[in-house]
Amino acid sequence: MTNPLSLWNFYFRNKRKVLPVIGILALAILGVVVTDSLLASARETAYATFGSYQKLILVAPRATRDQDLANPLQDSLTRLHDVQLQVDTLDGPGGITSYYNAVVALPAQVRAQLPAVQRLQVDSANARYYAGRLRGDLVPLGDLIVRVQRLQSEQQAFNQLVTQLTQNPNDPRPLITYLQQHQTFLRSVLPDSAQLGRLQLAVTSASADANGLQQSLQAMNRDTANLNSAGQNVANLPLPPSPSATIDRFRSALDRLTASLGSIEQPQPGLDKLLADSAHIPGTALVKRDAYSNLDINLLAGNAQFDLYGIDQPGMTQLLTLYGDRVVAGRLPRQNASEIAVSEEIARARHVSVGSKLGNNVDELDRLPDAFTVVGIIGGPTRLGVIPLDYMTEHYLFERRYQGLIVIPQAGHAQTVHDELQRLVGDQAFRLFDWPYIKAKIDSLIANLDSINRFLILLVTLVLSLVVGLLNNLFFRQRMNEFGLLAAVGYSRWGLIRRVALESFGVTLAAWLLGVGIAVAVLSWFNTVFMVPHGLLMNVFDWNVLALHTLPIPLMVFLFGMGTVGWQLLRLDPISIIERRD
Amino acid sequence: MLSAKDLALDYRTGGSVAHAVDTVSLNVGRGSFVGLVGPSGSGKSSLMYLLSGLKRPSRGAVSFEDRDYANLSGAGLMRLRRRRFGFVFQQHFLVNYLSAFENVMVGAVERDHDTAAYAQALLHRVGLGDKLMKRPYQLSIGERQRVAVARALVHRPAVVFADEPTASLDQATGHEVVNLLADYRRSGGGSLLVVTHDPAMLSDADRVLQMRDGRLMAA
Numbered sequence: 001m002t003n004p005l006s007l008w009n010f011y012f013r014n015k016r017k018v019l020p021v022i023g024i025l026a027l028a029i030l031g032v033v034v035t036d037s038l039l040a041s042a043r044e045t046a047y048a049t050f051g052s053y054q055k056l057i058l059v060a061p062r063a064t065r066d067q068d069l070a071n072p073l074q075d076s077l078t079r080l081h082d083v084q085l086q087v088d089t090l091d092g093p094g095g096i097t098s099y100y101n102a103v104v105a106l107p108a109q110v111r112a113q114l115p116a117v118q119r120l121q122v123d124s125a126n127a128r129y130y131a132g133r134l135r136g137d138l139v140p141l142g143d144l145i146v147r148v149q150r151l152q153s154e155q156q157a158f159n160q161l162v163t164q165l166t167q168n169p170n171d172p173r174p175l176i177t178y179l180q181q182h183q184t185f186l187r188s189v190l191p192d193s194a195q196l197g198r199l200q201l202a203v204t205s206a207s208a209d210a211n212g213l214q215q216s217l218q219a220m221n222r223d224t225a226n227l228n229s230a231g232q233n234v235a236n237l238p239l240p241p242s243p244s245a246t247i248d249r250f251r252s253a254l255d256r257l258t259a260s261l262g263s264i265e266q267p268q269p270g271l272d273k274l275l276a277d278s279a280h281i282p283g284t285a286l287v288k289r290d291a292y293s294n295l296d297i298n299l300l301a302g303n304a305q306f307d308l309y310g311i312d313q314p315g316m317t318q319l320l321t322l323y324g325d326r327v328v329a330g331r332l333p334r335q336n337a338s339e340i341a342v343s344e345e346i347a348r349a350r351h352v353s354v355g356s357k358l359g360n361n362v363d364e365l366d367r368l369p370d371a372f373t374v375v376g377i378i379g380g381p382t383r384l385g386v387i388p389l390d391y392m393t394e395h396y397l398f399e400r401r402y403q404g405l406i407v408i409p410q411a412g413h414a415q416t417v418h419d420e421l422q423r424l425v426g427d428q429a430f431r432l433f434d435w436p437y438i439k440a441k442i443d444s445l446i447a448n449l450d451s452i453n454r455f456l457i458l459l460v461t462l463v464l465s466l467v468v469g470l471l472n473n474l475f476f477r478q479r480m481n482e483f484g485l486l487a488a489v490g491y492s493r494w495g496l497i498r499r500v501a502l503e504s505f506g507v508t509l510a511a512w513l514l515g516v517g518i519a520v521a522v523l524s525w526f527n528t529v530f531m532v533p534h535g536l537l538m539n540v541f542d543w544n545v546l547a548l549h550t551l552p553i554p555l556m557v558f559l560f561g562m563g564t565v566g567w568q569l570l571r572l573d574p575i576s577i578i579e580r581r582d
Numbered sequence: 583m584l585s586a587k588d589l590a591l592d593y594r595t596g597g598s599v600a601h602a603v604d605t606v607s608l609n610v611g612r613g614s615f616v617g618l619v620g621p622s623g624s625g626k627s628s629l630m631y632l633l634s635g636l637k638r639p640s641r642g643a644v645s646f647e648d649r650d651y652a653n654l655s656g657a658g659l660m661r662l663r664r665r666r667f668g669f670v671f672q673q674h675f676l677v678n679y680l681s682a683f684e685n686v687m688v689g690a691v692e693r694d695h696d697t698a699a700y701a702q703a704l705l706h707r708v709g710l711g712d713k714l715m716k717r718p719y720q721l722s723i724g725e726r727q728r729v730a731v732a733r734a735l736v737h738r739p740a741v742v743f744a745d746e747p748t749a750s751l752d753q754a755t756g757h758e759v760v761n762l763l764a765d766y767r768r769s770g771g772g773s774l775l776v777v778t779h780d781p782a783m784l785s786d787a788d789r790v791l792q793m794r795d796g797r798l799m800a801a
Contacts, residue, residue: 488669
């Protein structure tokens with residue numbers, strides 16, 4: 001014979017009152033599990049995305065590439081203006097053109113007697129040709145330099161915006177202000193960024209034309225000297241004064257421009273010495289030159305830059321071996337080719353496969369210039385992306401100034417190698433990125449979201465405790481007759497409290513199990529249809545989340561409900577209920 | 583078996599004292615049927631609470647089978663009510679989500695087959711043999727009160743306290759309910775103390791005590 005006051009009887013006979021409470025609690029627990037799991041997923045995916053830092057130290061230039069290039073570009077622009085002025089002078093009155101015209105105007109018999117005059121005519125024509133071309137070259141070059149400067153200032157404004165939004169993600173005002181102020185630029189940013197790679201071509205073309213001009217001018221100088229000496233024998237030769245002084249001034253200006261542009265192409269100062277010194281640090285397994293670039297990927301908690309290693313071909317193989325990765329489709333990038341190989345999770349995140357393109361032309365947030373062809377997919381425990389060092393340094397001015405090193409310590413020597421590297425770097429324009437630094441950054445980012453999440457969980461817990469506690473009290477009041485009778489006929493007060501506690505415990509336990517069960521089902525589905533295809537990690541059975549993080553809700557609800565109902569049961573006077581005439 | 587000596591129950595409200603029960607002494611012998619009548623507020627229900635251990639007296643002593651309530655703890659009194667006393671109140675106080683049979687079993691001390699069979703027999707005896715599984719809201723008021731009577735008797739109490747058991751019933755149904763209780767007494771089940779304002783219900787009583795202003799009067 002079962003106890004009529006058994007828990008099963010209570011639940012089964014009161015299911016219309018119990019099930020909504022279980023449903024509300026289960027939904028809240030589902031919400032907590034989902035938000036917590038997404039946060040944990042964001043953290044784990046971020047760890048995995050930057051997992052390569054667990055085995056290497058990146059030595060990167062301290063300044064950003066934009067700051068780094070700012071001074072040489074400004075200097076080049078100033079020099080360019082000088083050259084333009086000199087070209088104008090060269091072409092103006094007293095310059096090459098008037099000299100050329102004077103030479104052409106010499107009587108034919110004079111020119112026939114003086115071969116030097118003929119050579120001068122040819123050379124001055126050449127000089128005029130090159131000067132014309134150079135003027136043409138200088139126009140787009142100047143335009144490009146101005147555009148680069150504009151991009152730099154916009155980049156700074158954008159960085160500032162990112163910082164403001166990171167510090168205060170809920171305040172959209174900086175974003176609105178930025179968009180209002182920079183909309184014109186934003187409309188033109190794509191063509192500008194696409195043209196950045198052409199700066200070097202323009203410089204090369206200008207340099208070639210300048211060389212031609214210089215050679216022509218040197219020949220003209222010789223011709224003029226010859227003519228002057230020959231002219232001593234020809235009376236009243238109607239030649240204008242030699243333009244050699246003007247030519248010399250132009251040449252000086254051109255030399256200064258060439259030197260200034262050349263400094264942009266120089267590698268990062270101090271890198272070669274650092275490379276040599278790093279290789280001698282005890283405990284260092286490998287040091288490689290690295291042309292840094294990155295891809296924009298989504299980490300759930302926000303976009304992040306997935307670091308690409310721009311290294312030579314042997315280095316690519318060494319990296320894969322170090323991490324236990326392998327090429328699962330396609331191949332590694334070839335020497336001096338605009339090719340890239342990335343891990344399969346990154347490929348999934350960017351929806352690319354072998355043959356697809358990645359880079360600034362595809363996604364403006366990529367710090368990979370132009371468009372690189374995906375030639376290989378890498379599989380294995382660590383996410384990697386590799387591009388050829390030589391292609392980067394030979395095709396992009398910036399990469400020559402923005403090179404760093406990859407230093408791989410031997411097992412157990414990470415700290416000593418880091419310390420020694422730090423000593424070597426000293427005050428130079430480099431900084432170190434290693435796993436502790438990266439991990440701290442990730443944790444810091446997640447910690448902010450975690451704080452918001454915890455606050456929300458606390459709020460939900462409190463509100464639910466209040467709501468379910470009030471429902472409990474309402475339900476209890478409806479059962480006051482039952483408890484009054486039981487107390488009157490001799491059921492012990494503590495026995496009644498124990499019974500109500502077990503009833504509440506059963507409800508919260510069922511809600512918890514149901515909530516966790518639904519959460520596991522929802523997360524499994526979400527993991528399959530969204531997370532995995534996007535290269536995001538999710539641990540569906542994270543017991544930390546499923547158990548520890550969800551327990552405060554049923555616990556608080558139980559304690560609050562039991563606290564209020566238990567208090568009323570302790571103070572219950574059965575006679576007042578018996579005598580109630582309702 | 584159940585005796586009270588100089589029982590008093592005072593209620594203090596502000597500076598004044600109301601004597602709900604004022605120096606009452608009585609004996610309820612084994613197997614006897616004692617009726618307690620009186621107008622509203624005369625203290626008959628209060629006296630029943632004192633005799634059943636639902637309240638502690640301000641003065642005087644109550645004892646059951648020679649055990650003084652004063653020497654019993656709260657838990658001891660509860661056990662006494664649970665095991666030896668049966669209660670019928672003006673309202674049925676049935677548990678809504680339980681059947682008639684289960685409501686009767688709420689009063690059982692042992693929940694074995696014999697008790698279950700006895701519970702069913704009691705329900706048959708009170709005329710609800712075909713409504714064992716009906717819920718309280720499916721029964722009439724009189725039927726509910728009969729279930730409450732069966733609940734009060736299922737553990738074979740030594741004393742049944744009935745506080746205005748017929749107040750919410752019509753005359754015929756009220757008689758029916760009191761007769762059920764009287765049957766229990768007649769069959770040797772135990773003593774019966776019935777509090778009522780209707781002396782007509784006490785035709786089978788051995789003694790009818792009249793209360794007024796907290797005191798027992800000659801009936």
